[in-house]
Amino acid sequence: MKNPVNILQKFSLFTDQWSPKIIGELNGQYVKLARLKDEFVWHSHKHEDELFMIMKGTLIMEFRDRTERIEEGEMIIVPRGVEHFPRTENGEEVWVLLFEPKDTKHTGEVDHQKTVRDQSWI
Amino acid sequence: MKNPVNILQKFSLFTDQWSPKIIGELNGQYVKLARLKDEFVWHSHKHEDELFMIMKGTLIMEFRDRTERIEEGEMIIVPRGVEHFPRTENGEEVWVLLFEPKDTKHTGEVDHQKTVRDQSWI
Numbered sequence: 001m002k003n004p005v006n007i008l009q010k011f012s013l014f015t016d017q018w019s020p021k022i023i024g025e026l027n028g029q030y031v032k033l034a035r036l037k038d039e040f041v042w043h044s045h046k047h048e049d050e051l052f053m054i055m056k057g058t059l060i061m062e063f064r065d066r067t068e069r070i071e072e073g074e075m076i077i078v079p080r081g082v083e084h085f086p087r088t089e090n091g092e093e094v095w096v097l098l099f100e101p102k103d104t105k106h107t108g109e110v111d112h113q114k115t116v117r118d119q120s121w122i
Numbered sequence: 123m124k125n126p127v128n129i130l131q132k133f134s135l136f137t138d139q140w141s142p143k144i145i146g147e148l149n150g151q152y153v154k155l156a157r158l159k160d161e162f163v164w165h166s167h168k169h170e171d172e173l174f175m176i177m178k179g180t181l182i183m184e185f186r187d188r189t190e191r192i193e194e195g196e197m198i199i200v201p202r203g204v205e206h207f208p209r210t211e212n213g214e215e216v217w218v219l220l221f222e223p224k225d226t227k228h229t230g231e232v233d234h235q236k237t238v239r240d241q242s243w244i
Contacts, residue, residue: 004196007175026171026199027151027223049148053129074126077148099221101149 007055011035011095013122018114020098020106021122032098032119034106039087043108050078050100052086057094060087129177133157133217135244140236142220142228143244154220154241156228159210165230166205172222173199174208179216182209 010023010033017035024031036059052059053075061068061076062085070076078084088094107115132145132155139157146153158181174181175197183190183198184207192198200206210216229237 004190004192004198006193006196008195024173024197024199026173026201026221029149029151029221031173031197031221051146051148051153068126070126071128073130074128075146075153076126077146077153079148099148099151099153 007033007097008095010122011055017093018106019116020119022119023122025102028102029099030102030104030119032100033122034096034098035093036086036096037088037091037093040085041107041110041112041114042083042085043110043112044083045078045080045100045104045108047080048101048104049080050104051098052076052078053097053099055095055097057088057092059094059096060089061085062087129155129219130217132244133177139215140228141238142241144241145244147224150224151221152224152226152241154222155244156218156220157215158208158218159213159215161209162207163229163232163234163236164205164207165232165234167200167202167222167226167230169202170223170226171199171201172226173197173220175219175221177217177219179210179214181216181218182211183207184209 017037020032020034022030054072059070139159142154142156144152181192
């Protein structure tokens with residue numbers, strides 16, 4: 001069993017954006033951290049619900065029918081099948097914690113230049 | 123789909139201790155909040171790994187072979203089958219976020235007067 005993990009400290013171990021790092025595993029799910037800045041890509045996950053918990057900054061989540069602002073200390077769950085487009089405003093880098101099944105690709109059904117194939121532990 | 127959830131705000135909606143409240147559901151797992159104070163009970167979960175993320179205070183987690191202090195901003199994953207005994211020090215109330223399968227009983231295999239049978243959403 002691993003020792004306690006300091007979440008904010010883990011963010012200091014990487015700088016690349018839109019490239020989730022794994023910090024925990026339980027019940028077939030991963031806990032991941034990601035630094036987000038500017039725009040990602042419209043996508044959905046066919047079989048996976050995805051939780052975003054905001055550790056720093058404000059995440060803008062575009063849906064096809066609305067826009068949500070998710071502030072530091074808030075979380076949102078995007079159900080499977082729902083198209084979403086995460087982005088940030090004004091060049092802000094936003095830090096998020098993700099919970100999702102181990103086999104989730106971060107760009108979902110979309111194959112994009114931003115798709116990271118090998119997610120690694122930090 | 124639910125709107126963003128402010129985690130600390132949700133804590134203001136209940137006061138009972140050792141009685142987890144559900145704030146989210148994804149992939150057969152629940153996200154829960156709990157207020158912990160003083161001692162719980164030795165227990166393990168046969169089939170479920172359990173994540174504790176500390177939102178306020180310091181959680182002491184006793185294992186049969188060691189003691190871990192989990193501070194605010196830290197998380198620990200207790201694997202299935204591992205006996206643990208959560209407690210707090212000096213009368214401090216500690217706020218935790220839990221992530222675990224929907225059918226997890228918080229006292230695990232142990233039936234105790236502290237076992238809460240009906241966990242509810244807030």
